[in-house]
Amino acid sequence: MELHERPRANGCGGARGALRNGFVRGPPGTQINHIVHNGGLYKRPFNEAFEETPMLVAVLTYVGYGVLTLFGYLRDFMRQWKIEKCQNATEREEQKDFVPLYQDFENFYNRNLYMRIRDSWNRPICSVPGAKVDMMERVSHDYNWTFTYTGRVIKDIINMGSYNYLGFAQKTGACQEAAAKVLSQYGAGVCSTRQEMGNLDKHEELEKLVARFLGVESAMAYGMGFATNSMNIPALVGKGCLILSDELNHASLVLGARLSGATIRIFKHNNMQSLEKLLKDAIVHGQPRTRRPWKKILILYLYLDEAHSIGALGPSGRGVVDYFGLDPEDVDVMMGTFTKSFGAAGGYIGGKKELIDYLRTYSHSAAYATSMSPPVVEQIITSVKCIMGEDGTTIGRARVQQLAENTRYFRRRLKEMGFIIYGNEDSPVVPLMLYMPAKIGAFGREMLKRNIGVVVVGFPATPIIESRARFCLSAAHTKEMLDTALKEINEVGDLLQLKYSRRRLVPLLDRPFDETTYEETED
Amino acid sequence: MDVKNTPSYLYWLFCQFELITCSYLMEPWEKVLFYSFNLAMLGLLLYTTYICLAFHASSLKINPLKYKNTMSPFSLTPYSLLFTFHTLPV
Ligand SMILES: Cc1ncc(COP(=O)(O)O)c(C=O)c1O
Numbered sequence: 001m002e003l004h005e006r007p008r009a010n011g012c013g014g015a016r017g018a019l020r021n022g023f024v025r026g027p028p029g030t031q032i033n034h035i036v037h038n039g040g041l042y043k044r045p046f047n048e049a050f051e052e053t054p055m056l057v058a059v060l061t062y063v064g065y066g067v068l069t070l071f072g073y074l075r076d077f078m079r080q081w082k083i084e085k086c087q088n089a090t091e092r093e094e095q096k097d098f099v100p101l102y103q104d105f106e107n108f109y110n111r112n113l114y115m116r117i118r119d120s121w122n123r124p125i126c127s128v129p130g131a132k133v134d135m136m137e138r139v140s141h142d143y144n145w146t147f148t149y150t151g152r153v154i155k156d157i158i159n160m161g162s163y164n165y166l167g168f169a170q171k172t173g174a175c176q177e178a179a180a181k182v183l184s185q186y187g188a189g190v191c192s193t194r195q196e197m198g199n200l201d202k203h204e205e206l207e208k209l210v211a212r213f214l215g216v217e218s219a220m221a222y223g224m225g226f227a228t229n230s231m232n233i234p235a236l237v238g239k240g241c242l243i244l245s246d247e248l249n250h251a252s253l254v255l256g257a258r259l260s261g262a263t264i265r266i267f268k269h270n271n272m273q274s275l276e277k278l279l280k281d282a283i284v285h286g287q288p289r290t291r292r293p294w295k296k297i298l299i300l301y302l303y304l305d306e307a308h309s310i311g312a313l314g315p316s317g318r319g320v321v322d323y324f325g326l327d328p329e330d331v332d333v334m335m336g337t338f339t340k341s342f343g344a345a346g347g348y349i350g351g352k353k354e355l356i357d358y359l360r361t362y363s364h365s366a367a368y369a370t371s372m373s374p375p376v377v378e379q380i381i382t383s384v385k386c387i388m389g390e391d392g393t394t395i396g397r398a399r400v401q402q403l404a405e406n407t408r409y410f411r412r413r414l415k416e417m418g419f420i421i422y423g424n425e426d427s428p429v430v431p432l433m434l435y436m437p438a439k440i441g442a443f444g445r446e447m448l449k450r451n452i453g454v455v456v457v458g459f460p461a462t463p464i465i466e467s468r469a470r471f472c473l474s475a476a477h478t479k480e481m482l483d484t485a486l487k488e489i490n491e492v493g494d495l496l497q498l499k500y501s502r503r504r505l506v507p508l509l510d511r512p513f514d515e516t517t518y519e520e521t522e523d
Numbered sequence: 524m525d526v527k528n529t530p531s532y533l534y535w536l537f538c539q540f541e542l543i544t545c546s547y548l549m550e551p552w553e554k555v556l557f558y559s560f561n562l563a564m565l566g567l568l569l570y571t572t573y574i575c576l577a578f579h580a581s582s583l584k585i586n587p588l589k590y591k592n593t594m595s596p597f598s599l600t601p602y603s604l605l606f607t608f609h610t611l612p613v
Contacts, residue, residue, distance in 0.1 A: 064545040071553055116548040143550055438547040497539055 048424040053435065053465065054500055061435045061465045065113075068437060072112030087145045088115075109459060113437065118144040120444030120456050126153060128171045129162040131476035133453060157448070158481050160471045161455040165312035165428050166399045167476030168343030168383045174391065175343070178382040179375040186374035194360075198371035206377050210348050213318065213384050215328040218357070219350035221380075222365045223372045225307055225337030228347030230256040231365040233303075235358075236333070237262045241296040242282055244275060253305060263288060303333040311341025312428050317387045317400040323426070341387075344379040346372050399475035403428055406473045406482060413486050418499035428473040431457075432489075432498070433466065439496050440467045446495065450488040 078084040088111045089102055119140060127134040137152040168175055182202065192198035203221065211219040222228045233256030237243060241262040245253065248269045257264050265282060268274040279297070286293050306319040314322025319336065321328050328334060334350040349359060360366050387396035407428045414421050420433040434440055434456065444456045447469075458467045471485075493499050541547040546557050 060543050064543060067557075068545045068548070071549065071557075436542060436545075438542045438545045441548060442542060495535075495538070496542060 050422055051420045051501060051503070053420075053433075054502060057435050057500055058465055061437070064436050064438060065464065068113050068116075072108060075112055076108070087142070106460065114458070115144050117437070117441030117444070117458070119147070120441055123448075123453075125453075129159055129164060129169050130167065130171075131159060131164075131474060131478070131481060132156045133159040133162075135448075135453065154448075154451070157451050157453040158477075158485050159453050159474075160485060161453050162474070163308065163340040163429075163472050164343060164474045164476065165308075165341040165403055165472070166317070166343070166383070166387070166396075167474050168341065168379070168386075170343065174386065175379050175382040179378045182378035183375040188373050188375060190371045190373065192371070193369060194366050194371045200371070200374060200377075202374050202377045202381070203371060206372075206381055207348075209381055209384055211350055213388060214334055214350045215318070215321075216334055216350040216352075218353040218355075219334075219348050220356050220359055220363075220366070221338075221346055221348045221372060221377075223346050223369055224365075225339050225345075225347035226252040227365050227369065228335060228337070228349060229253050229305065230259060231369075232335075232349060232359060232363050233257055234260040235363045236260075236303075237296050240287060240292075240294065242287075242294045244278055244282075244297070246270070250305060250307065253303075302331060304331045304335065306334065306336035307347075308340055308429060310336040311383075311387060311400075312403060313426065315400070317341070317396065338376075338380045342380050342383040344376045344383070346376065346380070402475040403473060406475065406477055409479075410471070410473055410482055410486070414489070415501070417486075417490050417493060418501045419489075419493060420501045422468070430471040430473065431468040432471065433468050433500065434498060435465060435467055435500070437467065439498065442496055443469055443492060443498070446492045447488065450492070452485050452488055 075084065079086040079088075091098075091100060091102060119138075123138070124136045125133050126136050133156075135154045135157055137150045137154055138147045139150060140147050162169065170176060186200065186202070190198040190200065194203065206221050207219050210221060211217065222231075229250070229252035233243075233253070237260050239261045241260070243257045243260070243262045243264045245257055245264055245266055246269055247266050265278045267278050282294070282297070285291065304320070306321075309319040309323070311317045311319070313320055316322055318328075321331060321334070328350075332351060333355065336348055336350075338344040338346040338348070349356065382391070383396075385391045385396075386393070387400065389396055404426065407426060407430075411421060411425055411430055414430065414432060422431045422433065423429065434443055437458070440456045440458050444454060447454045455470045455472075456467070457470055462468060473482075477485075538547075544557070546554055549557060
């Protein structure tokens, strides 16, 4: 029972048949097991549900892809015989006998499927991406191969797409004033790296503040969140090490893991049984070929990427560790970005002092990357202080609460309307399933027509039949804005028949787990 | 969608068809091709159905007349019953 008193973030042991990750039955203290496992880990219930794809919808989705694929072949045939003008990149005449560059499935998908709905992405905006945003109008006269700008601006679109969770992307207010002041003191560029002439007092201040915010010994900040992951993982592990990585990890983590040269094993998303099995097998068998023991094992779980959660989750906005009431000391490497909740740019790594000192000397992004721009640093400092309440106001706290409220309201209303919504009920990122390829384009266009900017996501980013729209909530959204957005979503949902839900919920961690998966991904 | 049986409902149905088959995303000439192919298929289907039905119907009509002596009152369908009454009391 002792062990249950203080939940441990890395307690991933557990007897066979014990509760699965996050599946809480009753208060933690009531369990009989003496080993800490994930079932007793979280202080709060973990309501994450994924509704099954209705059979008919799946079939119709495949029908749609089938039709598009057939037409794709037809178009490719016509391009090859010069019946139609070829607008995409092709093999050069001189290189006909080389390995073909444009014949794999992704290229086929890009030119024949993606090109038809390309107008839903990369729309240029021309104002601060706050709760409302201005967008440049553009048209295409050749079915999305090229775009021309009409010169008109679509004003006051409700922005449901930016990761502006706490609404700090502003052009007025305390953050802007502070950043402007620092800009006039330090200028915008630093023109050197942290190890040379680019180590400003502002950077030191930021790192101390972030360490305090996270509740860790020490922290380090970088100019780019993506590079924080992809450059620091190679500094931590190398050849002869093992990385256990979640199957749905962000591209930056995947890139970092591959660059490091370590052996990578993939476990099922959020599935602690899968992780445990992989870990046991890996330790028993040792390194591939040589069977020597591993030099280091990095589980990209004890390496926690809080890009989206920091600021957005937890009663005081300190991310998932706060949300589940855990001790930040138990997570070995805390990583996150300033890009989202703080309305700035960059990333950080927090942890033990030895770890951070090591990274300061060995990380590529410390040694070779130009340090962060001072106004950006100031924006982060001001917003973090605001969230912590150190600016003497309760604005930060109110925003965190507002976001939680908006999230619950928006998710509840969408569920009531009968849409299929994925994910945790407290997550401010709300995926609404669209499934069919034509609906991706139609949803984006119809919503923009109604003055609402949404992000739609399709194949390479999601499994092929699970296309979705992704709404991001913000503390800056007012109730009226959300109601307007919901009204329009409801209308478009009727128009496009998007209300697929039949309310048969499958708890995430009860999804079948394939015992046989043990992937050999060797270099 | 309380507008059933009106032209706008038909239009809405047509939109659903376009969305599901992805013809919504096609260029006009592709749509023409796709729809003419579909219409041709539909036409073919209707035509074969018509031919089949005509054949079966006529075989039903002919059989009792042709084999009137072997016809029993216990014959199967209402059709044959009809013909049985006509032919029996000669
Ligand atoms: C999980 C995760 N890690 C890292 C990043 C990269 O952060 P940044 O956009 O600051 O480069 C992102 C952002 O998209 C992310 O979602």
